[in-house]
Amino acid sequence: MDSTHGMSTSTPPSSTTTSASTAPPPPTSVLFARGVLARLAYWPALRIAVDHGWGGPESAAKRTWLASVLVDDFEDQQGQVDADYVEDRLLQVMADEFETVLEDCSAEAVARDLVRLWAEVGAGGMKLLQEFEERADRVKGKTVQAEEAAGDESDWEDESGEEDEDEHAPQLLDQQPRPPREEPEVDADGFVTVKSKGKSHR
Numbered sequence: 001m002d003s004t005h006g007m008s009t010s011t012p013p014s015s016t017t018t019s020a021s022t023a024p025p026p027p028t029s030v031l032f033a034r035g036v037l038a039r040l041a042y043w044p045a046l047r048i049a050v051d052h053g054w055g056g057p058e059s060a061a062k063r064t065w066l067a068s069v070l071v072d073d074f075e076d077q078q079g080q081v082d083a084d085y086v087e088d089r090l091l092q093v094m095a096d097e098f099e100t101v102l103e104d105c106s107a108e109a110v111a112r113d114l115v116r117l118w119a120e121v122g123a124g125g126m127k128l129l130q131e132f133e134e135r136a137d138r139v140k141g142k143t144v145q146a147e148e149a150a151g152d153e154s155d156w157e158d159e160s161g162e163e164d165e166d167e168h169a170p171q172l173l174d175q176q177p178r179p180p181r182e183e184p185e186v187d188a189d190g191f192v193t194v195k196s197k198g199k200s201h202r
Contacts, residue, residue, distance in 0.1 A: 028121055029075060031129055035117045036067045038132035045106050047144045049098040062097050069093070074118050081118075086111035 040046055040063055050059045073089060074081050090107040094100045117128045 029071065031121045031126065032074065032118055033067065033071045035121065035129040035132050036070050036114060037064070038129070038136040039110060039113055039117070040067055041136035042132075042139045043106065043110050044144050045094065045100070045102055045104065046098075047139070049094065049100050051143060054098040054100055059098070062093075066090075066093050066097075070114060074114075081115065083108065083111040083115050086114055 046063060046066075049055060050063055053059050055062045070086065070089065073086070087107045087110075090110060091102060094102055094107070113128070113132070117132070120126075120128050
């Protein structure tokens, strides 16, 4: 996917940081930033990239940096950011910073959630923020694993076996082997012998 769309990404995090005295951000921005961090924290694709260090030794810092880039995107454009733009941003950063090309459509789900979060926080709501932070807390400390599936799709699971994204894994029935069905016995006269409790009846 061509994810340029006139985007400009800030410089990724480095080991040196500078401090500047700036005015504190408005409460809405703080809440939105918290929600973005939480949503990224339980995005399986980003989690596995960070856990495996695909972004180098500063992989975890790059996740925080990505959150700040997304917050800037929304604030710079006064919230006039659609899900397609956010999805392209996510795919671009995953490719550039983590050398990962996603084909599982998970970036689209994250983008939609962030657009919803911006609208809700701007209206004074906190339901999505609380949901994101609760889900982020549930996966904290777990290791995510990638499973290659048939075709271009892939499933993401925690080592506990739980699904991370909104899709739930189908429940598998416990299939026990059935005993083989006994074929009826036919004698020389053409009568069928039926076995029942050890006795034979004609």
